[in-house]
Amino acid sequence: MKVTVLSGGVGGARFTRGLLALLAERLPDGAGGTSAQVTVIANTGDDMWLHGVRVCPDLDTLMYTLGGAVHEEQGWGRRDESGRVSADLAAYGLGWEWFTLGDLDLATHLARTELLRDGLPLSAVTQRLAQRWRPGVRLLPMSDQEVETHVELEDGRLIHFEEWWVRHRAGVPARAFVQVGLEHAEPAPGVLDALRQADVVVVPPSNPVVSVGTILAVPGVRDALRDTAAPVVGVSPVVGGAPVRGMADACLAAIGVRTDAAAVARHYGRRAEAGVLDAWLVDTADEGAVPGLRAEGWTAAAAPTLMTDVPATSAIAAEALRLVDRLP
Amino acid sequence: MKVTVLSGGVGGARFTRGLLALLAERLPDGAGGTSAQVTVIANTGDDMWLHGVRVCPDLDTLMYTLGGAVHEEQGWGRRDESGRVSADLAAYGLGWEWFTLGDLDLATHLARTELLRDGLPLSAVTQRLAQRWRPGVRLLPMSDQEVETHVELEDGRLIHFEEWWVRHRAGVPARAFVQVGLEHAEPAPGVLDALRQADVVVVPPSNPVVSVGTILAVPGVRDALRDTAAPVVGVSPVVGGAPVRGMADACLAAIGVRTDAAAVARHYGRRAEAGVLDAWLVDTADEGAVPGLRAEGWTAAAAPTLMTDVPATSAIAAEALRLVDRLP
Numbered sequence: 001m002k003v004t005v006l007s008g009g010v011g012g013a014r015f016t017r018g019l020l021a022l023l024a025e026r027l028p029d030g031a032g033g034t035s036a037q038v039t040v041i042a043n044t045g046d047d048m049w050l051h052g053v054r055v056c057p058d059l060d061t062l063m064y065t066l067g068g069a070v071h072e073e074q075g076w077g078r079r080d081e082s083g084r085v086s087a088d089l090a091a092y093g094l095g096w097e098w099f100t101l102g103d104l105d106l107a108t109h110l111a112r113t114e115l116l117r118d119g120l121p122l123s124a125v126t127q128r129l130a131q132r133w134r135p136g137v138r139l140l141p142m143s144d145q146e147v148e149t150h151v152e153l154e155d156g157r158l159i160h161f162e163e164w165w166v167r168h169r170a171g172v173p174a175r176a177f178v179q180v181g182l183e184h185a186e187p188a189p190g191v192l193d194a195l196r197q198a199d200v201v202v203v204p205p206s207n208p209v210v211s212v213g214t215i216l217a218v219p220g221v222r223d224a225l226r227d228t229a230a231p232v233v234g235v236s237p238v239v240g241g242a243p244v245r246g247m248a249d250a251c252l253a254a255i256g257v258r259t260d261a262a263a264v265a266r267h268y269g270r271r272a273e274a275g276v277l278d279a280w281l282v283d284t285a286d287e288g289a290v291p292g293l294r295a296e297g298w299t300a301a302a303a304p305t306l307m308t309d310v311p312a313t314s315a316i317a318a319e320a321l322r323l324v325d326r327l328p
Numbered sequence: 329m330k331v332t333v334l335s336g337g338v339g340g341a342r343f344t345r346g347l348l349a350l351l352a353e354r355l356p357d358g359a360g361g362t363s364a365q366v367t368v369i370a371n372t373g374d375d376m377w378l379h380g381v382r383v384c385p386d387l388d389t390l391m392y393t394l395g396g397a398v399h400e401e402q403g404w405g406r407r408d409e410s411g412r413v414s415a416d417l418a419a420y421g422l423g424w425e426w427f428t429l430g431d432l433d434l435a436t437h438l439a440r441t442e443l444l445r446d447g448l449p450l451s452a453v454t455q456r457l458a459q460r461w462r463p464g465v466r467l468l469p470m471s472d473q474e475v476e477t478h479v480e481l482e483d484g485r486l487i488h489f490e491e492w493w494v495r496h497r498a499g500v501p502a503r504a505f506v507q508v509g510l511e512h513a514e515p516a517p518g519v520l521d522a523l524r525q526a527d528v529v530v531v532p533p534s535n536p537v538v539s540v541g542t543i544l545a546v547p548g549v550r551d552a553l554r555d556t557a558a559p560v561v562g563v564s565p566v567v568g569g570a571p572v573r574g575m576a577d578a579c580l581a582a583i584g585v586r587t588d589a590a591a592v593a594r595h596y597g598r599r600a601e602a603g604v605l606d607a608w609l610v611d612t613a614d615e616g617a618v619p620g621l622r623a624e625g626w627t628a629a630a631a632p633t634l635m636t637d638v639p640a641t642s643a644i645a646a647e648a649l650r651l652v653d654r655l656p
Contacts, residue, residue, distance in 0.1 A: 052442050053380055094439055111417055
């Protein structure tokens with residue numbers, strides 16, 4: 001069984017961890033893992049060059065979470081992290097002190113940067129770094145080209161997404177999101193095949209605008225999703241009119257989409273109507289949206305979607321796969 | 329009074345610290361420093377790209393030593409250093425684990441790399457970093473271009489100097505030293521003027537082959553030294569037939585120069601005979617070499633040259649300047 005996941009950072013990583021636990025139970029490989037082949041296509045729009053090193057927040061969150069090294073409460077970064085380097089770096093007064101550059105995390109950035117400078121594409125670098133973490137999935141960046149999400153502010157100024165997200169806590173109104181470099185980007189090797197050859201494609205509760213939206217913006221990805229024989233099921237990142245985590249509401253507002261489980265589904269669109277999804281799982285808090293979605297032709301259901309721990313997350317993945325079985 | 333120093337790492341940095349203490353005493357500026365203008369031209373041949381960041385060992389040793397932050401016993405690197413990042417980086421198994429990449433030191437490399445990637449030349453970057461350390465000298469890299477010393481081994485293989493020096497402890501026989509990039513290098517802004525406009529030029533007890541030798545190899549430096557009206561005085565890095573510190577003997581052997589205070593003087597050569605020095609200070613242990621050097625036309629003397637502490641080093645600097653006064 002081949003499962004392909006389109007993932008941002010924390011939400012996608014946690015969902016995938018639950019999915020892997022579910023698959024390990026249903027399709028065990030005899031060694032504690034699963035015989036199912038899970039491919040994760042990660043958003044790299046949040047990546048940036050910082051102090052000369054390449055930072056890939058979502059790839060790292062996926063590696064650490066699936067590799068058992070993540071800072072659990074925080075959801076990203078390494079457990080037992082420290083900030084010795086960044087504290088000293090701040091004394092040079094170059095700015096960007098608001099971006100946490102942990103010591104252990106920095107080791108990953110340095111390893112990645114060395115391999116990139118050696119000429120390896122990001123997909124090969126990611127494979128090399130993942131040898132250490134053994135995430136149990138094939139981890140692919142959406143593209144080997146640098147695509148960086150920038151935020152267009154009300155005054156027309158463009159700032160890097162991380163500056164808007166981390167420094168300004170998404171508190172400065174955004175007019176649009178621009179993927180710088182997108183015109184030269186193509187899907188990384190394996191991305192299109194992972195969509196075409198999948199038995200099921202899952203869109204976890206990641207940010208629909210700047211995480212999944214950025215992956216979908218890579219030329220060829222949306223078409224591959226539309227054309228694949230695999231069913232595509234999504235899990236709503238919005239519960240009861242608010243994002244479960246993060247500030248996706250500010251992203252949705254910028255593109256004129258209401259922070260509402262049904263509105264997000266409609267934003268993705270049904271494949272039957274040139275969209276990218278077949279089925280949509282909402283939280284029980286949004287059960288009221290299900291009849292309307294069904295009336296529009298969606299295969300939809302409600303279930304608890306809070307990823308409080310791995311078993312709870314496995315149950316969400318199970319609900320998403322159950323929804324696939326209900327497809328007409 | 330303008331003093332210009334041609335410096336490698338530890339030896340040059342310690343000597344310069346003693347020189348500054350001497351000048352602060354003789355020519356005080358009323359604020360604990362000196363009114364003399366000291367310019368240090370630093371070897372950058374040991375520089376390298378490591379894990380994507382630019383490491384400049386000699387510039388850093390100078391900054392930390394003159395800025396009061398050096399690891400005193402070690403002679404290089406930061407006091408209270410730790411190795412959290414490099415320990416974690418080693419888990420990726422990319423190699424170069426033999427090169428110490430301290431956490432605090434890494435902050436300097438990251439700051440430097442960011443500024444270089446922003447397009448600043450190394451001389452401007454160095455000035456910016458030195459704002460933090462206030463070394464009390466004008467610190468100049470020998471060149472803004474990348475010149476990296478490589479070691480040609482007996483089998484013809486070229487390895488970076490740091491690999492030979494740190495990893496192999498200079499224990500693998502070297503056939504020659506090659507400055508990669510030298511043909512495109514020119515002296516950094518200020519270097520030639522610092523030599524031409526100096527009242528005195530000092531060559532501290534740095535490695536004559538790979539530190540001072542590399543600075544001298546930058547096109548234009550040797551000519552400027554030969555032509556300057558300033559006297560040029562050197563302090564022997566060899567005491568009693570052995571280098572005071574480091575493995576300069578292995579470097580001297582590679583270029584066919586005996587590890588001997590007089591042989592090093594002759595290797596530099598007298599300015600009157602197309603060399604670069606006027607005067608040469610040897611250690612009292614090598615007092616026997618003085619008459620011979622004098623017979624050859626050198627202004628030479630012997631004095632204790634072990635830089636055991638700052639006062640002892642000041643006394644060495646005083647002896648070097650006294651030698652200048654004895655020039656014909």
